[in-house]
Amino acid sequence: MKHVHAFAAFSATTPLAPHTIPRRQPGHHDVEIDILFSGVCHSDIHQARNEWGGSTFPMVPGHEIVGRVTRVGDHVKKFKVGDLAGVGCFVDSCRTCYNCTSGEEQFCDNGTAWTYNGTEMDRVTPTYGGYSTLIVVDEQYTLKVSNTLSLPGVAPLLCAGITTYSPLRHWKVGPGSRVAVFGMGGLGHMGVKFAHAFGAEVTVLSTSRSKEADARRMGAHDFVVISDETEMKKRHKYFDFILNTVSAHHDYNHYLALLRLNGTMTLVGIPPEAIPVKANALIGQRRSLAGSLIGGIRETQEMLDFCAEKGIVSDVEVIPMQQINEAYDRMIRADVRYRFVIDMASLKG
Secondary structure: OEEEEEEEEOOOOOOOEEEEEEEOOOOOOEEEEEEEEEEEOHHHHHHHOOOOOOOOOOEOOOOOEEEEEEEEOOOOOOOOOOOEEEEOOEEEOOOOOHHHHOOOHHHOOOOOEEOOOEEOOOOOOEEOOOOEOEEEEEHHHOEEOOOOOOHHHHHHHHOHHHHHHHHHHHOOOOOOOEEEEEOOOOOHHHHHHHHHHOOOEEEEEEOOHHHHHHHHHOOOOEEEEOOOHHHHHHOOOOEEEEEEOOOOOOOHHHHHOOEEEEEEEEEOOOOOOOOOOOHHHHHOOOOEEEEOOOOOHHHHHHHHHHHHHHOOOOOEEEEEHHHHHHHHHHHHOOOOOOEEEEEOHHHHO
16 A cells, blocks of 8 residues: 545535545556646536535545556556556446446446545445546556647546547537537537537537637637527527537527437536426427436547547646645636646645
8 A cells, every 4th residue: 555645625615635545556457657637627626515415525536637657567468667548537347237348337337436536346445536646547447648649638638528529429420510519618628629620510609709719719610609699590400419518507498499300419517406308399300318428448548549640639727736726716717728737746746
């Protein structure tokens, strides 16, 4: 057992603060990773502040992890010391259920082992995330990272990236698709980049025009402010696919009306309350309302390889670990373009 530096939430109402956590010695199939960068996801705030319920403390958040391999178990085949590696939202699963054997470990029927605020598959050992200097993960749940990309920009790909990549791939977005990305934040900006890279016509739906220049730089062909009723009416029955990244309360029916025949709106944002959906909003044009949750290991590696091929990374603001509480407050004010990433060297000094 090794003890390493970390930052932790000790309760739902107190700021994150320095902490020391245990990490196991690498087993036969484990990879030990010196963490270089850790992305900051809005779900980190929800869980650190127990806004979803069920949080356990002390909690070390962080599931967008990029680092360098420092040790490997004697049976490890995918990695060697010195390789770059990534860890996303989960670190293990049962490996035997239908979903796991289908490469969809995030939907494990027996309960995925989340990277933090969870337990290992023994259901006893707590998991601690990327706001720390080191992590040990089974090689099957560790991702290969290209050395051709900016590492701070790679970190958010492990959550924001795969969260948007997976539904676009699943619903076969490509050339000829008319895609709307609703929300231009940490998730939405990655949705724009991927939909554009897949060859779709991309429109951003936003609450304000302040991010239009960024959206067009990232590949959007059109930009619509949702309060502009005239512009919204022009998009009635227009889109094949809407990637809905918004977590604030809003009327799903209003946006379903933008879909043409057989269109789908997929939710990746989680509003705090249930939102009613009228049957006619779906039946009239054979529309679908769906949801999506990250991706499995195989698809996440596919996404990382695609990003390396196309030169795609997240737009980030790099911060020292000591500014994490300020970063949380800024995220709540939507004062970040578009993802905070922690330089873990600030915790090692």
